[in-house]
Amino acid sequence: MHQVAIQNTDTPRQQLNLLRKMQAGRLNAAFLLAVAQLVVLILQYGLLAWLLGTWLEMGVTQGWQAGQRELLVQLMPWLALCLLMRPALQWGRERLSQEASLRVRSALRQQLLAHLAHPAQLGQQASSEGYLASQLLDQVEALDAYLRRYVVQAPLAVITPLLILLVIAPISGLAALLLALTAPLVPLFMVLLGKAAAASSRRQLQSLARLSGRFADFIRGLTSLQHLGATATAEQMIARSAEGYRQKTMSVLKLAFLSTGVLEFFAALSIALVAVYLGLGLLGILPWAKEVIPVPYAQALWILLxxxxxxxxxxxxxxxxxxxxxxxxxxxxxMPLLRPTQWQHPGCQPYPPQPLQANPPALSWQQLRVVTEAGRTRLACPGPCHIESGQSLLVTGPSGVGKSTLLEVWLGALAYQGQLRVEGEDFLHWRLDDWLRQLDYLAQAPRFMAASLADNLRLACPDAEDSQLLDALEQVGLGAWMADRTDPLAVRLGEGGRGLSGGQLSRLALAQLLLRGRPLWLLDEPTAHLDPQSRREIHQLLHQLSRGRTLLLVSHHTEGLHWVDHLLDLGQQEEADASIHAITLA
Structure with a gap:
């Protein structure tokens, strides 16, 4: 599958060029068919003009019936061939363009889905699922017309006038000059209006994405809205969003109709000038050529066609x-969804793939710092920190101090300053895909789909047997819940895991981790939305399940976590002379 290589300095136009190159073979073939269709069209009009011009001469000199049948028999096979070739070439062009567009959009959607499913992005995407769905569907679909029509039409719009001028110029230099002088007006107004259309289209797509996201969120929370009596307010918000989208759509259509009207006006005016010149010439009343026919009838007809x-x-x-x-x-x-994860520092050399490790890795870092492009410090951890293989570390501190940022660094989602090591080797020696196969990441709000319990568990391990699924559920403390059901794996969950309590969903997420069996766990506030009792139970469960694994646990709460090997309080960075170390939790 082709990949769309996004660089930080790339523009949307450069990215569209990359998409076009993905199917350059088909698009170039479609362009050649379009040129062949143009050549056939010129020949067809030439044959028609010759036929009608010859018939006119025969009507004047020999009578209307003399020789017409013989000429028609001679030219009809060629006219029929042209009439058959044109739709065949047009069909071939459209088929190639459609296939190229379909392949590019399919590859782009697969890459977007792979990027969104990347563990390093699970904590990065703040957009609603409806907004992301709109980007995957509507905005990728918006590329279809560009790939299917514009890519071929742009060079064809240059070739067509030049080829027709080459045909007309030997016949009538003045007619060719009239066409050549008025032709630049069309692209001039096209560019002037196109800039406004691009900005208007961007606003329209943003409005559509927001409307889709808001509508999907309201549908998902419809039950809660009904319980709160807020459905009328939700309807008003949807109506306002829909009205905003309607207005932006109408502004795009207004610009489209305006540009089309301007182009049609100049085209009609130019054709009328050529027709007047040729018509007066055939009548012999041109001011500079009295009683002279500069262009014969057949050739004049060919030019007009x-x-x-x-x-x-x-x-x-x-x-x-x-x-x-x-x-x-x-x-x-x-483009923000396609940008590659910032993994290696500039100038870092690529390294060969690393083998999958069976033992839990030992992690260490020092002088770790993450700074945004705007210069804001997201994480400052100056002191050294070391976690032995199979040990656990609790990362705590006030909100905004960088706890989740630390996990994102280990996920390869953020560029950093300082030094990270895995088993004593530089973290940058790992390739991202190889490293991510070593770990599992659990966000604050695990995502579940509207499907059976077995289907949700097999998201983690597609080949798992039913016995393995049941064993994982037993290990996370859902045995009593399963005992009350004849077929617990067939129980269907609603959207977002509806049907299970918060504590049960947390246990289900842990069962997914067990099925994947990775040696390193990164957990970001897995008990943030649970009551104190459920939180303590999940923390004790983590003590049992994480044995034999390296664990990085981010949490505001420490109750039930006396078993962790080390504690890292990032809030100490606010003290002037603090040296942050991993210290044993009492």
Whole structure:
């Protein structure tokens, strides 16, 4: 599968070029078919003009019926061939373009889904699921018209006028000059209006994504809204969002109709000038050429037939230019999701894959610091810290001090300053995919899908047998709950795990960790939303389940955690001379 390589300095236009290169073969073939279709069209109009011009001469010199049948028999096979070739070439062009667009969008969606499912991103995505769904569906779909039409039409809009001018210029230099002088007006207005259209399209896509996210969130929480009597307020908020989206959509349509009207006006004006010149020439009343026919009838007819095609490609490009504006707006929204995780420092050399370790890793760090692009310090841990293989560390401290940031560093989600080591080796020697196979990460709010209990457990281990699932549930303390049910694995959960209590969902998340069997656990406030009794029970359960594993546990609460090997209080960094060490918890 092709990958979309996103760099921090890339623009949406550069990213669209990368997408286009993913299917360059099909798109180039579609362009060649479009050029062949243009050549066939020019020949077809030439044959028609020759046929009608010859018939007119025969009607004047030999009578209307003399020789017409013979000429028609001679030209009909060629006309029929042109008439059959044009739709065949058009079908081939559209089929190749559609296939290229489908493949690019499919690959892009797979990469987005893989990125969103990445453990390093689970704590990073603050957007609602509805907003993300809109990005995956609507905004990726907005690239279709760009890939299917604009990519081929853009070079075709340059080739078509040039090729037609090459045909017309030997016949009538003045007609070619009239067309050439008016042609630049079309792309000029297209660019001027296109900039406004791009900004308007971006606002429309953002409004659609917000509307989708808000609607999905309200649907998910509909039961709670009904209990609180807040459905009327929710309806008003949805109505306001829908009205905002309607207004932004109408502004996009207004610009589209305005640009199309301007392009049609200039095209019609230019064709009319050419028609007036040729018509007066055939009548012999041109001011500078009295009683002279500068362009014979057949050739004049050929020029008039080609004149609309001269502007047709430009007009079509003007229409498709809005597809480019929509695509750039969509790519602007998608680029943050496609940016690769900041893993290695600039200039760090790639290392070969690391083998999967069976033993839990020993971790250490010193002078660790994470600073945002804006210069804000997210984490400052100046002192050395070391965790032996199979030991546990409780990371605590006030909100905002960097507890979750520490886990994100070990997930490879953030660039950092300082030194991290795994088993004494530099952390940067690991490739991200290799390292993530060593660990499991549990966020504050584990996500469950609306499916059976077995399906949710098999998200962690797709090949697990039913006996393994039941054993994992037994280990996390759900044995009594299973005893009351004839087939506990078939119990269906609602959206977000509805049907189980908070404590049961926490145990279910731990069962997923057991099924994956990774040697390193990173847990971010796994008991944040539980009552004190449930919190103590889960903490004691962690004591049993984490044996033989290296554990980094982030929590505000220490009750029931007397068993941890080390405590790291990041709040001590506020003291002037503090040296933060992992100290034994009493």
């Amino acid at each position: 080609l004149a609309p095609e001269f502007y047709g490609a430009l007009r079509q490009l003007g229409s498709d230019y809005h597809a480019k504006a929509d695509a750039e707006a969509a790519m602007t929204e998608l």
